[in-house]
Amino acid sequence: MLHISIESFIIPLLSALWIMLPAYVPNPVAALLGGGTPVDRGRNYSDGRRWLGDGKTYRGFFLGVLAGIGIGLVEMQVSGAYGLSFLPEQTLLSVTLLAFGALLGDLVKSFFKRRLGKERGAKWPAADMYDLVAGALILVLIADPAWLFANLTLWSFIAILILTPLLHRSVNIIGYLIKVKDVPW
Numbered sequence: 714m715l716h717i718s719i720e721s722f723i724i725p726l727l728s729a730l731w732i733m734l735p736a737y738v739p740n741p742v743a744a745l746l747g748g749g750t751p752v753d754r755g756r757n758y759s760d761g762r763r764w765l766g767d768g769k770t771y772r773g774f775f776l777g778v779l780a781g782i783g784i785g786l787v788e789m790q791v792s793g794a795y796g797l798s799f800l801p802e803q804t805l806l807s808v809t810l811l812a813f814g815a816l817l818g819d820l821v822k823s824f825f826k827r828r829l830g831k832e833r834g835a836k837w838p839a840a841d842m843y844d845l846v847a848g849a850l851i852l853v854l855i856a857d858p859a860w861l862f863a864n865l866t867l868w869s870f871i872a873i874l875i876l877t878p879l880l881h882r883s884v885n886i887i888g889y890l891i892k893v894k895d896v897p898w
């Protein structure tokens with residue numbers, strides 16, 4: 714008999730959120746607290762456009778990564794205190810890679826965005842949403858593949874692909890309404 718229980722939807726969904734929380738937090742924190750010296754220090758690439766642009770700053774990068782690691786440490790505490798063994802088990806390494814990877818993906822995205830001639834803040838729908846997913850998961854895949862294969866199932870991967878655009882869009886609209894972001898994407 715085909716048995717589809719509520720758990721078969723909820724667990725991959727919760728696992729997806731649990732894995733990605735340290736990767737989701739850095740972007741909004743960078744938008745809130747970023748500013749100052751740009752990562753490319755104002756330099757142009759050979760095409761005459763900026764390497765990355767004024768939207769990628771050291772302060773945004775490091776405070777964002779720290780915030781992502783911070784939320785990961787909270788996850789580790791909560792999961793230890795409440796014995797949440799049905800959720801993926803975050804480690805100091807996994808949360809660091811996820812947070813770092815998310816903003817590295819964001820930098821790489823901006824590099825290619827500039828090469829396509831898109832200005833800072835211009836819309837580039839798929840890339841603006843999936844840069845952090847690609848960055849975070851590829852960095853974990855390279856640096857801690859055993860963790861990734863032990864904790865990311867096919868279903869939670871699919872849940873990540875569905876959840877990310879929804880969360881991304883909602884958070885950016887909120888950011889726009891409270892005037893942290895200039896554009897609602």
Ligand code: CTP
Pocket residue numbers: 743744745746747748765766767768769770771772773774816819823826832833834835894898
């Ligand atoms: N931010 C930052 N440092 C980073 C990433 C983001 O300071 N490493 C801040 C910037 O103020 C940026 C805002 O967060 O404007 C929103 O980030 P994002 O949408 O990624 O940047 P954009 O300004 O849209 O630039 P791009 O077109 O390069 O994506």
Ligand code: MG
Pocket residue numbers: 834835841898
């Ligand atoms: Mg943007």
